Amino acid sequence: MKRMIQALLAATAIAGVPAIAQREAPEIRFDSVPNALQLPAGLYLGEVGGVATNSRGDIFVYTRTGHPTISIGTARPFAHGGSRLFQFDRNGKFVREIGKDSYGFMYAAQVRVDPSDNIWVVDEMTNMVIKFDPQGRVALLLGRKAENVTVPARPRAGGGPGQPTDLFDRPTDVAWDAAGNIFVADGLGNARIAKFDKDGKFLNSWGKKGTAPGEFADVSSIAVDGQGNVYAADGGNQRIQVFDNNGNFKTAFTNVGNAQALCMTKGSNQVLYVSNSNPPNDIDRDGEIYKMRLDGTMTGKFGRAGKLLKEFGTVNAIDCASENTLYVGEIGNLRVQKLILH
Amino acid sequence: MKRILTSSVALAVLAATHAFAQRKATIENVPEISFTSAPNFLKLPPGEYLGESVAVATNSKGHIFVFHRSANTRLFEFDRGGEFLKEIGSGYYGFEFSHSVRVDKDDNIWTVDEGTNMVTKFSPDGKVLMVLGRRPPAVVGAQAFPAGPNVPAEKYIFCRPTDVGWDPQGNIFVSDGYCNNRVVKYDKNGRFLAQAGSEKAGKALGEFNLPHGLQVDAQGNVWVADRTNNRYQVLDNNLKPMREITNLGVGWTLCISPGPHQYAFLSNSNPNGNMPGTWDITGEIYKAELDGTVIGKFGHPGKVVPGFQVVHMMDCRNPNEIVVGEIESWRVQKLILQPTTARAGAAR
Numbered sequence: 192m193k194r195m196i197q198a199l200l201a202a203t204a205i206a207g208v209p210a211i212a213q214r215e216a217p218e219i220r221f222d223s224v225p226n227a228l229q230l231p232a233g234l235y236l237g238e239v240g241g242v243a244t245n246s247r248g249d250i251f252v253y254t255r256t257g258h259p260t261i262s263i264g265t266a267r268p269f270a271h272g273g274s275r276l277f278q279f280d281r282n283g284k285f286v287r288e289i290g291k292d293s294y295g296f297m298y299a300a301q302v303r304v305d306p307s308d309n310i311w312v313v314d315e316m317t318n319m320v321i322k323f324d325p326q327g328r329v330a331l332l333l334g335r336k337a338e339n340v341t342v343p344a345r346p347r348a349g350g351g352p353g354q355p356t357d358l359f360d361r362p363t364d365v366a367w368d369a370a371g372n373i374f375v376a377d378g379l380g381n382a383r384i385a386k387f388d389k390d391g392k393f394l395n396s397w398g399k400k401g402t403a404p405g406e407f408a409d410v411s412s413i414a415v416d417g418q419g420n421v422y423a424a425d426g427g428n429q430r431i432q433v434f435d436n437n438g439n440f441k442t443a444f445t446n447v448g449n450a451q452a453l454c455m456t457k458g459s460n461q462v463l464y465v466s467n468s469n470p471p472n473d474i475d476r477d478g479e480i481y482k483m484r485l486d487g488t489m490t491g492k493f494g495r496a497g498k499l500l501k502e503f504g505t506v507n508a509i510d511c512a513s514e515n516t517l518y519v520g521e522i523g524n525l526r527v528q529k530l531i532l533h
Numbered sequence: 534m535k536r537i538l539t540s541s542v543a544l545a546v547l548a549a550t551h552a553f554a555q556r557k558a559t560i561e562n563v564p565e566i567s568f569t570s571a572p573n574f575l576k577l578p579p580g581e582y583l584g585e586s587v588a589v590a591t592n593s594k595g596h597i598f599v600f601h602r603s604a605n606t607r608l609f610e611f612d613r614g615g616e617f618l619k620e621i622g623s624g625y626y627g628f629e630f631s632h633s634v635r636v637d638k639d640d641n642i643w644t645v646d647e648g649t650n651m652v653t654k655f656s657p658d659g660k661v662l663m664v665l666g667r668r669p670p671a672v673v674g675a676q677a678f679p680a681g682p683n684v685p686a687e688k689y690i691f692c693r694p695t696d697v698g699w700d701p702q703g704n705i706f707v708s709d710g711y712c713n714n715r716v717v718k719y720d721k722n723g724r725f726l727a728q729a730g731s732e733k734a735g736k737a738l739g740e741f742n743l744p745h746g747l748q749v750d751a752q753g754n755v756w757v758a759d760r761t762n763n764r765y766q767v768l769d770n771n772l773k774p775m776r777e778i779t780n781l782g783v784g785w786t787l788c789i790s791p792g793p794h795q796y797a798f799l800s801n802s803n804p805n806g807n808m809p810g811t812w813d814i815t816g817e818i819y820k821a822e823l824d825g826t827v828i829g830k831f832g833h834p835g836k837v838v839p840g841f842q843v844v845h846m847m848d849c850r851n852p853n854e855i856v857v858g859e860i861e862s863w864r865v866q867k868l869i870l871q872p873t874t875a876r877a878g879a880a881r
Contacts, residue, residue: 235661237626238668257626257649258605259671273671298672316672344674361672471667472690474724498663498723525626525664 214446214467216481219491220533223500227518227529228252228283239520240274240299240315241508242527245308245325248281250510250518251289252527253302253312267339274299276312276323283529289327295319295336300378301364301412301508311365313375318359320375331391333375334359347380354381357393364412364453368419368436376423382407384423384438397438402428405440414455414463416485422463424450431465431487444487448477454509454517461485462514466506469496471522478503480519493532498524556763557814558782558801566820566829568855570839571867575599575615583609586865587845588634589858592642592657597848597856599865600634600644608634608644615867621659626668627651632710633696633746633846645707647693652707663723665707666691679712683732686713688725692732696746696786700753700770708744708757716744716757718772729772736762738774746786746846750795750823758784758799765799781819781827788849789823796828796852797821802844803834805860816841818855820873828873836862 228250230236238255245251259273274296278286289310290296298316305311309330310323322331335358354360360380367373371389383398398407408427415421419436426449433441448467455463462482469477478496480503483489494503504523511517515532575597577583584607588600595613598621600606606628610618621642622628629648636642641662642655652665667690669676683692686709693711700706703721715730734742746758753770765778765787778784782801790796803816816834818841821827832841842862849855855868 230660232659233620233623235622235625255626255671256624257668257671258624258629261675268675298670340674342675343677347673472687474689523664523667525661 214448214481214489214492216489216492219482219493221493221501222531222533224529224531225500226283228279228527229285231285234277234285236277236525236527237274238299238522238525239508239527241302241313242518242520243302243304243310243508243510244281244512244518245304245310246306247308248512249286250279250281250283250527251302251304251310252277252279252520253299254525255299259297259316261340261342268342269338270297270340273297273316274314276302276310287327289323290321290329293321295321295332297336300362303365305367313362313365315361315363315379318362318380320359320362320365320373333357333373333387333391334362354383355396357385357387359385363410366413366415366421368415369417370419372419372436374413374415374421376410376413379409379411382409384410384413384421384434386438395438397434398423404432404443405434405438407432411451412453414453416455416461417457417459422453422455424453424465426450426468431463442487444483446487446489447481447483452506452509452520454511455485456511456514462490462511464509464511464517466503466509466519468506469503469523471505474498474502474504474523478506480506480509480517493530500528501530503528556782556801558780558817558819560780560819560827563819563827563830566831566870566873568831568839568868568870571615571869572838573615574867575611575865576617578617581609581617583863583865585631585845585860586858586863587860588631588645589846589848589856589865590634590636590642591848591850591856592636592640594640595850597865598634598636598642599858600631601858601863602631605629606631606646606648608642619659621655622653625653625661627653627664629668632694635697637699643697645694645697647695647710650691650694652691652694652697665689665705665719665723666694683712683714686715686728686732688717688728695744696748698747698749698755700749700755701751702753704753704770706747706749706755708747711743714741714744716741716747716755716768716772727772729768729774734761738766738777739768739772741766745784748787748789748797750789751791756787756789756797758787760784776825778825782815782817786844786846788847788855790849790852792852795823796849797823798847798849798852798855800844800847803841805843807834816844818844818847818857820852820870831868831870838864838866839868841866 241253300315301313308325317336320333324330359377363378364376373387382400385396386394412424421434431444451468452466474496482491508520517530584603597611632647633645640657649668654663691709692713694709696708705719714734718726730741742761745760755768765784785802788798799819812834843860
């Protein structure tokens with residue numbers, strides 16, 4: 192037995208695989224639809240922060256298209272640009288761009304669509320959450336963009352103070368409960384979840400940097416179930432934490448790897464998808480997506496890190512409006528894949 | 534006297550080190566290949582301009598791709614007659630500061646961008662098929678120019694990469710670059726296989742100091758322009774060093790022609806920042822057999838056609854029609870060479 196363990200350890204060391212027990216779950220067979228999104232000539236996706244669908248099946252992609260600009264010859268250095276929001280129809284045909292040249296678009300973190308088909312964008316660099324109505328008009332703003340940038344950028348202080356204000360520091364995601372309360376994952380700079388009422392009034396927040404229950408390495412994604420419980424991806428701590436509607440810790444799922452992107456289906460039998468995203472500098476580890484029940488039981492897994500179809504390059508977003516038709520947004524491969532689960 | 538001699542030797546060494554970029558080739562008795570430059574070769578639409586034309590390549594139809602440093606880095610496609618066809622990758626995430634463009638055997642277009650640290654494979658119609666490397670995240674803000682030791686090289690992250698090539702099996706080779714000093718091999722699906730060199734510059738065989746250009750011959754051997762070491766290195770398919778070529782001046786860039794009889798074109802480009810006299814001893818392009826036998830040379834520095842103003846890349850799909858991109862004259866020339874007969878006038 193001892194020899195066997197040694198051999199296993201040696202094999203692990205040789206393969207360079209982190210010594211984490213393989214997470215046991217049946218493989219889900221699936222396909223990736225080629226050319227799921229048809230971009231017009233001259234339009235390109237960059238790193239995909241978010242992908243989401245509305246009730247008609249329209250697809251929204253918030254992407255880092257690059258080339259954020261800092262002005263010179265000004266009283267202070269001002270920065271703008273770098274991300275764009277595109278809309279496609281259910282067949283993947285390009286429909287339009289929303290929020291072109293918006294003051295709040297610099298570094299795409301996420302896009303989500305609420306039950307009324309409003310489109311919510313989370314930007315990690317302007318530190319704003321922007322609600323667009325279905326026509327694409329700005330309907331509600333949370334947070335505020337810093338007026339200017341510092342050149343060269345100062346090293347970060349370390350972050351994670353969990354500041355209990357209505358301003359954000361690298362927010363990553365947004366979700367709503369049945370009453371319309373808004374939950375913002377805030378995120379990578381702060382390490383907390385902020386709760387607002389449906390009109391954007393700041394109510395409370397919870398969490399700070401740490402490893403104890405209710406603390407986060409970071410919050411990279413959130414989801415809210417039909418009962419109003421809040422699920423937070425705390426990938427740096429290799430877990431998903433579950434809170435009640437007011438932020439009281441309930442439980443944690445610790446078998447999920449680097450939980451980076453969450454999606455929860457709607458309806459009565461809700462399931463949770465979570466991506467054990469590979470780090471952007473390595474496609475030889477991790478990358479698979481897990482399917483779970485809301486009690487934390489794993490029911491299946493699929494995919495791995497890589498550059499081909501059916502492989503993933505640092506998944507940052509999952510849309511699961513339909514349980515067996517998923518849209519997956521990737522950082523590493525500059526694309527959205529449409530997955531059909533069998 | 535001996536002491537004076539020693540110190541002047543030291544001075545000479547110092548001067549030679551300092552003036553690495555204007556190195557005279559030591560090879561002698563190389564026959565001149567006569568050539569002409571096609572007049573007004575590329576025709577741009579009104580209002581369009583080329584910037585620093587650092588990268589040029591052709592596809593199987595003879596179309597010419599120019600990946601150039603305009604206000605934004607841009608990729609233009611021209612037909613074989615030099616008429617503008619279209620732009621590819623306008624505003625694309627992986628374009629910031631162009632360095633190389635190459636076309637593979639299936640006419641996919643590969644760009645190497647040293648501003649975004651990304652290598653991108655475009656389909657012939659301009660769709661992104663695969664990316665290697667990652668653009669530094671903007672969210673960390675404006676960075677000062679990095680100083681100090683290079684960060685350790687990573688399997689999937691580049692540091693100012695310079696060029697890309699493929700062997701007949703489709704394995705991918707990347708020269709990386711200005712702040713790493715290595716060559717990396719990936720399989721055709723982009724998975725890391727091997728590397729030679731590291732983030733540290735070195736002079737031994739298999740080490741590099743600014744690997745600036747890369748090509749793979751039909752045997753799968755990897756040729757690297759090891760620029761600051763003033764040489765070319767030839768590695769086998771597993772990146773084990775085989776030999777070096779040290780008598781052709783600065784190893785700035787190279788091209789290996791396709792077909793049953795391959796030739797290597799090797800450029801001792803005149804440097805950026807010319808001291809008086811530099812134009813007299815640099816700027817020529819050598820034509821060689823793959824065993825290293827040099828069979829001819831052509832070209833001189835100059836601002837006016839057919840002069841070369843820092844040749845940065847060559848296309849040699851047809852070894853008698855070389856398309857060159859120049860840094861400092863913002864142009865692309867097509868050179869019609871007088872064909873050489875094999876081995877005639879061979880020099881060593």
